[in-house]
Amino acid sequence: MAQPNRGDDSSHYTVLARRYRPQQFADLVGQEPVARALMRAIETGRVAHAYLFTGARGVGKTSAARILAKALNCENGPTPHPCDRCPICQSIASGEDIDVLEFDAASNRGIDEVREIRQNVQYRPNRARYKIYIIDEVHMLTVPAFNALLKTLEEPPPHVKFIFATTEVQKIPITILSRCQRFDFAGISTPRIVERLQQIVSAEGMEADPEALELVARRAGGSMRDAQSLLDQLLAFAGGRLTGEQVHRLLGTAHVERVVALASAMVDQDAKTALHLLGQAADEGLQLGELLDQLIDYWRDLMVVAAAGDDAPPLTCPPRFRDTLRHHARRLPIDSILAGLDILGATKARMRGSSHGRVLAEMAVVRLSRLEHLVSLAELARGLAEGSEVSPAPSRSRPSAPPLGLLAAAPADAGASAEQKKKPEPVRAVPPAPPVPLELTAERVSQLWPVVLDEIGPASATDLKKAGLPAISGPNALVLRFPPEYNAAREHCQRPQVVSRIEEVLRKITGQACAVRIESASAEGPDDVSAAPPLDAERSQFRSRRWRDEAERDPLVRRALDLLGAQIVRVDDGFGTVPKALPERAEETETLQE
Numbered sequence: 001m002a003q004p005n006r007g008d009d010s011s012h013y014t015v016l017a018r019r020y021r022p023q024q025f026a027d028l029v030g031q032e033p034v035a036r037a038l039m040r041a042i043e044t045g046r047v048a049h050a051y052l053f054t055g056a057r058g059v060g061k062t063s064a065a066r067i068l069a070k071a072l073n074c075e076n077g078p079t080p081h082p083c084d085r086c087p088i089c090q091s092i093a094s095g096e097d098i099d100v101l102e103f104d105a106a107s108n109r110g111i112d113e114v115r116e117i118r119q120n121v122q123y124r125p126n127r128a129r130y131k132i133y134i135i136d137e138v139h140m141l142t143v144p145a146f147n148a149l150l151k152t153l154e155e156p157p158p159h160v161k162f163i164f165a166t167t168e169v170q171k172i173p174i175t176i177l178s179r180c181q182r183f184d185f186a187g188i189s190t191p192r193i194v195e196r197l198q199q200i201v202s203a204e205g206m207e208a209d210p211e212a213l214e215l216v217a218r219r220a221g222g223s224m225r226d227a228q229s230l231l232d233q234l235l236a237f238a239g240g241r242l243t244g245e246q247v248h249r250l251l252g253t254a255h256v257e258r259v260v261a262l263a264s265a266m267v268d269q270d271a272k273t274a275l276h277l278l279g280q281a282a283d284e285g286l287q288l289g290e291l292l293d294q295l296i297d298y299w300r301d302l303m304v305v306a307a308a309g310d311d312a313p314p315l316t317c318p319p320r321f322r323d324t325l326r327h328h329a330r331r332l333p334i335d336s337i338l339a340g341l342d343i344l345g346a347t348k349a350r351m352r353g354s355s356h357g358r359v360l361a362e363m364a365v366v367r368l369s370r371l372e373h374l375v376s377l378a379e380l381a382r383g384l385a386e387g388s389e390v391s392p393a394p395s396r397s398r399p400s401a402p403p404l405g406l407l408a409a410a411p412a413d414a415g416a417s418a419e420q421k422k423k424p425e426p427v428r429a430v431p432p433a434p435p436v437p438l439e440l441t442a443e444r445v446s447q448l449w450p451v452v453l454d455e456i457g458p459a460s461a462t463d464l465k466k467a468g469l470p471a472i473s474g475p476n477a478l479v480l481r482f483p484p485e486y487n488a489a490r491e492h493c494q495r496p497q498v499v500s501r502i503e504e505v506l507r508k509i510t511g512q513a514c515a516v517r518i519e520s521a522s523a524e525g526p527d528d529v530s531a532a533p534p535l536d537a538e539r540s541q542f543r544s545r546r547w548r549d550e551a552e553r554d555p556l557v558r559r560a561l562d563l564l565g566a567q568i569v570r571v572d573d574g575f576g577t578v579p580k581a582l583p584e585r586a587e588e589t590e591t592l593q594e
Contacts, residue, residue: 015228015229015232016200016204016228016229016231016232017225017228017229017232020200020203020228021063021093022060022063022064022067023067023070023082023084023093024067024081024082024084025038025039025064025067025071025080025081028060028063028064028067029060029188029192029193029195029196029224030059030060030186030187030188030189030192030224031059031060031064031185031186034053034064034183034184034185035064037183038064038068038071038080038183039071039080040080042071042072042077042078042079042080043080045078047072047078047161048180048181049153049156049160049161049162050153050156050161050162050163050164050179050180050181051065051068051161051162051163051164051180051181051182051183052138052164052165052166052169052172052176052177052180052181052182052183053065053163053164053165053166053183053185054165054166054167054169054182054183054184054185055167055184055185055186055187056167056185056187056222056223057167057223057225057226058220058223058224058225058226058227059185059186059187059188059222059223059224059225060185060224061136061165061166061185062134062136062165064183064185065134065163065165066092066093066095066100066134067082068163069092069097069100069130069132069134069161069163070082070084070088070089070092070093072129072130072132072161073088073089073092073097073099073100073128073129073130073132074086074088074089075087075088075089077129078129088127088128097128098126098127099125099126099127099128099130099131099132100128100131100132100134101131101132101133101134102134102135102136103133103134103135103136104136104137105135105136105137105138105139105140105141106136106137106140109140109141109142109145110142110144110145111142111144111145111148113145114141114145114148114149115148117133117149117152118148118149118152121133121152121156121157121160122157124159125159129159130159130160130161131159131160131161132160132161132162132163133160133161133162133163134163134165135162135163135164135165136165136166137165137166137167138164138165138166138172138176139166139167139168139169139171139172143173146172146173146175146176149176150175150176150179153176153179153180154179162180164176164180169182187221187222187223188222188223188224189222190214190217190218191217193216193217193220193222193224193227194210194213194214194217196224196227197213197216197217197227197228197231198213200228200231201213201231201235201242204235206235206238206240206241206242207240207241207242208235208238208241208242208243209241209242209243209244211243211244211318212234212242212243212244212246212247213231213242215244215247215248215251215253216230216231216234216247218316219251233250234246234247234250237250251287251290252285252286252287252290253286253287253290253291253294254281254286254290254291254294256317256318256321258277258281259291259294259295259298260298260317260321260324261277262274262277262278262281262291262295262365263295263298263299263328264324264328265277265369266365266368266369266371267328267331267332267371269369269370269371270369271365271366271369271370274365274366274368274369275362275365275366278291278361278362278365282358282361288351288357288358288361289348289351289357291361292344292347292348292351292361292364293348295344296341296344296345296348297316297317298316298317298325299337299340299341299344300316300341301315301316301317301325302325302328302329302332302337302340303334303337303338303341305325305326305329306329306330306332306334306337307334332371336371337371339371340368340371343364343367343368344364344368347360347361347363347364437510437511437512438509438510438511438512439475439476440472440475440476440477440478440510440514441472442472445469445470445472445478446469448506448509448510449469449470451509452502452505452506452509453465455505456501456502456505457501460492460493460498460501460502462489463486463489463490463492463493464480464489464493464502466482466483466486466489467480467481467482467483467486467489467490467493467518468481470516473517474515476510476512476513476514476515477514477515477516477517478506478514478515478516478517479516479517479518479519480493480516480517480518480519481519481520481521482518482519482520482521483521484520484521487520490518490519490520493518494518499516499518502516503515503516
């Protein structure tokens, strides 16, 4: 690795990310497939006229573009190994070459800039082999600018090459993508970043603890440039040797011991101790957002260990705490661990726009301390519909429905007595029992529909609320009718993915398949359920209940329900006034649906 000259004057100091920028394809850490493909293209003479480099920030896109420009224009080239000694290589590396033009599309995004490129591509390069245009963040170009670039990009002069770099490839028109060779730059793994940071520290004549470098690499999130910038800041703060304590102090993160102690308190359902540890961390100036990120990493490790056991993928937890991690993973069912991840993720998202971050963090800690007393959405909805109490299922051997994101606290002493709790039950394989199907009735629909809206997501729930409560159109079939003024909401809810999502939630709640139909209220006929004249809400509810009770007590109706396996969908006004001697007109007083 080259040893850059920092200079004697501190005013000429160059940051690490620039001084240690890769200069050869072999220096692109974590991008070996891309480097190999570009080198092979140069060796075989199959160099395209336009390349598109896409990936996260700080993974080497612009560096690869400059290396490719040097490889094509080097005085000893084209070669996959530019010399870095000729004037052209040195001027390209410093960004001063007159034939390699770098543009920032964020500040040069209009059609005028692209027209200037179109006018200049016809002129040959001054001294190099190719005139190369490197456009960074190309997705920031306007639509007219992209359109103006199309023809030039498809058939440029033989002496012109285009290299585009972007972090948001989905914003680039497909007409541009089809004219480029695309290379995806992956995020760099933590061990590779640590290895590179250790080389930089050694080249700087300083020392750093492995724990400190690993903390920096994890904080970078796969970005080498972010890791080098953070290391630069920490080395100025540390002096001679960088330690893990200094990294924690500067970043406002908690020590692993504190994170494990907080997790242990929550797994032991000791909310008091958990709140005390959280408050102590906040009083010491630790960033609660960073602490939540560390808890998310720990809960991710719990999930991986609980699901994969000894064959778990690489863990973020240090080796000295692995035994504690495995113990915690055995204590919690996998569904409770997944629910904990949902709680932490939702809390992290809510903290970004809230001024009450500590309160949100405390709420999350208390909820995580009650993981074994949480009930899945399916059990909650079933208990609500049946009017029975819902008990938590803390035992790993007891089958439970997967968490759906909506959880409720149940009494801690529900289910078994204290003596039964102390006595462990033998673990035996028991096949999961199928849930008891819930029939759709008007009362159940009114109770379950708010739960469905909570689970379906805020975007679709907002539109679904405009249709009111769904009507029962048949066994396990619901129909939602939107007023004419909500046609946009109706069109959104009629999309197949939205309807499928509603049916999936209903299936998980009721234990059986349900069909959902979306209609417009203006298109309904006179026989529709919702077409009846509106009544006073209280009086209508009373009459409906009274007539339904009378219909269920009617021997003829009960016999029909038993024979046909049907259910009462609607009871018309005035049920029971028709004489019993006229059973043939019973269809006018009630509707039976198979």
